[in-house]
Amino acid sequence: MPAGAPILSAAQMAAAEAACAARGIVPADLMERAAHAVAREAARFAAGRPILVLAGPGNNGGDAYGAACLLRAAGCDVRVAALGEPRAGAAAAMRARWAGPVTSLADAPPRPFVIDGLFGTGMSRAFDGEAAARLCEDAFILSIDLPSGIDADRGAALGDAIRADVTLALGSLKFAHVAGEAASRCGHVLLDPIGIDVSSSARTIARPRINPPAAAEHKYSRGLVCVIGGAMGGAARLAAAAAARGGAGYVVLASDDRRTPLDAIVHREPDARSDTIADVRTSALLIGPGLGRDAAARAACAQALASDLPLVLDGDALALISIAALAARRSPTILTPHGGEFDALFGAGDAPKIARTVAAARASGAVVIHKGADTVIADPEGNVIVANPPSWLSTAGTGDVLAGLVAARLAVTHAPMRAACEAVWLHQRAAGLAGAALVADDLPMHVPQAIAECR
Ligand SMILES: NC(=O)C1=CN([C@@H]2O[C@H](COP(=O)(O)OP(=O)(O)OC[C@H]3O[C@@H](n4cnc5c(N)ncnc54)[C@H](O)[C@@H]3O)[C@@H](O)[C@H]2O)[C@@H](O)CC1
Ligand SMILES: Nc1ncnc2c1ncn2[C@@H]1O[C@H](COP(=O)(O)OP(=O)(O)O)[C@@H](O)[C@H]1O
Ligand SMILES: [K+]
Incomplete structure (x- = not known):
């Protein structure tokens, strides 16, 4: 877990994203950065293994399509299976960029390395994760932002949430990376700030600095x-x-x-x-x-x-x-x-x-x-x-x-x-x-x- 890192609610994360827009950094820019971060970590962890990208209907799916494009351009063996199509905005533009085939989750054959880009902070209701669970069963799983199926604020699993080996948090840690049942589903947590300025009154614990007693201390003054x-x-x-x-x-x-x-x-x-x-x-x-x-x-x-x-x-x-x-x-x-x-x-x-x-x-x-x-x-x-x-x-x-x-x-x-x-x-x-x-x-x-x- 990154030490001393800020932790945000989904609403606070959305506000930080909106503040970026006011500085001229639009959602498509953030998604581009997110896609690069995901592709970088995926290439590192997959280490040549065939990759299956699971892409959802929202921006988490947009990050996934973006990463798929970058990985393919880098010569990786990548397939994409989707759950719903992004309809608008940056995610739809990323989807349009992917020129390869897209299968349904049910039709996708398992592959040893999975990028989980089904849902992130927008998860609002329980999802039927049976098909995803089959694809994840024996694979190494890199989750984008959060393991799919997690309530970002409460850390509760909404239905069949995914259990990741590595989770790459984007922008900031969310409550679910550290809280409740979700924390144990994230595996090893990495953070890429993707250039978003965040401030929060909540942070992960960091190693403190503890000095030896001063020379003048005695047993009572020590405490x-x-x-x-x-x-x-x-x-x-x-x-x-x-x-x-x-x-x-x-x-x-x-x-x-x-x-x-x-x-x-x-x-x-x-x-x-x-x-x-x-x-x-x-x-x-x-x-x-x-x-x-x-x-x-x-x-x-x-x-x-x-x-x-x-x-x-x-x-x-x-x-x-x-x-x-x-x-x-x-x-x-x-x-x-x-x-x-x-x-x-x-x-x-x-x-x-x-x-x-x-x-x-x-x-x-x-x-x-x-x-x-x-x-x-x-x-x-x-x-x-x-x-x-x-x-x-x-x-x-x-x-x-x-x-x-x-x-x-x-x-x-x-x-x-x-x-x-x-x-x-x-x-x-x-x-x-x-x-x-x-x-x-x-x-x-x-x-x-x-x-x-x-x-
Ligand atoms: N934090 C940031 O600044 C950035 C966030 N990005 C990504 O955006 C994600 C959030 O995107 P969204 O708000 O679009 O949310 P998600 O992509 O997490 O999912 C929301 C979509 O899934 C649908 N949905 C929710 N529950 C469902 C269910 N049970 N069954 C079927 N569909 C369901 C919603 O109707 C919506 O269309 C983040 O997790 C992150 O991956 C990045 O694109 C870049 C920047
Ligand atoms: N599953 C767990 N994972 C990590 N830490 C735990 C877990 N369960 C308990 N702890 C920690 O162990 C300690 C248990 O404290 P407490 O319940 O008061 O026990 P006791 O009264 O027996 O001393 C706390 O510091 C708590 O945070
Ligand atoms: K995810």
Whole structure:
């Protein structure tokens, strides 16, 4: 996935295209550039294999006809199968340029390399993809802009969506390249801006820059993280270990369980929880992993919310707070809900995940890390960063590790959006280093290497 790249909705993409027209760059120019970009990548990936171009009725099909012409002119073995004919505009002009035969999808024999130009951002309703699926079954598939059959904003598959090996995004990434089910249908995502200027408040995550501590730093100035544990000691221990490996200068774990994951982590008795929450040296307070939901947990949460400390709320804590209480806070707050916790706190809805997360950040005044295979980080100003972490993270306790990393980065940076992005990047990188079939306990030990890569 291109790092730090803007992400647009289909409507925002259309507006950016329209703005090009105002500068004298008409749709036919953009389609010409798109066709060149597709032909270039197709020639590279096909590497001499016979090519079948699937062309749809809209501009995505126009890009496909344009690429077919260029590939044929370059000496490639190209055939075209179409679903509907472009009737007007740049796409019809590209269709007219193709002098070779055009068959229906049903009549086309399979070929080892497929350029999928059936539908892009204009996909509006489910399509019957049976014939396309037969042609794609054993082929390497390069999708133009999006795998055909995807809702560009929600990332939902509308009917028999295509599963690509490579997707070449045109102009900008769209929500579907990073969101929902679609993200896993795109394969390797490439981006060609084709000369369109885009700006967006949403971007893909990029490797952060993390400097070593300055010479004058000491353990308290480096950042003191306090983790408030509860019923399930293991979760708080995972979080504390991650905070320690995530660059905090000092980590305190207030928990019933006297075991700490590292000797460097200081244990406090749970009845000292209240003192811990009141400790003004604390740079970031983490509450929630393994907290439980009993009266003591509720009281600890209320005290944490009422304090002026920078706060990270995860797991059980998210069930013990209200949006109003969050909005009343003046100090930085970061929430780390998974999908279920998010819906319980902010309500479920049909809008795309990015929009729902921005609305939650605005309503709560907090930075929200809405976790999952498409992790959306939003701040109350509407800035959004999206990450697609490795799916091996779908195992118990990895969220506790993330919460510890968030607390550490908040303690060090004092900047909640930056802290959230650093933590999510370090978490996904640590997962990559831990590799297949990781368990949550494996992650903290890989965080120092991930940090070392951020210089
Ligand atoms: N972003 C940009 O600036 C550029 C975009 N271009 C291409 O234009 C594409 C968007 O083009 P369009 O807006 O024409 O949309 P599409 O080409 O994605 O498809 C829209 C067409 O498909 C039809 N359609 C939608 N759902 C259908 C279904 N289920 N069954 C049958 N027909 C269906 C629509 O009625 C319409 O005719 C992009 O994805 C990209 O490939 C390029 O041409 C160049 C520049
Ligand atoms: N399929 C997936 N692909 C990528 N990341 C995932 C997937 N499922 C879960 N994750 C990540 O794993 C972590 C799980 O957090 P959470 O659900 O809170 O687990 P726990 O409470 O057990 O620690 C989150 O960072 C989430 O983004
Ligand atoms: K496509």
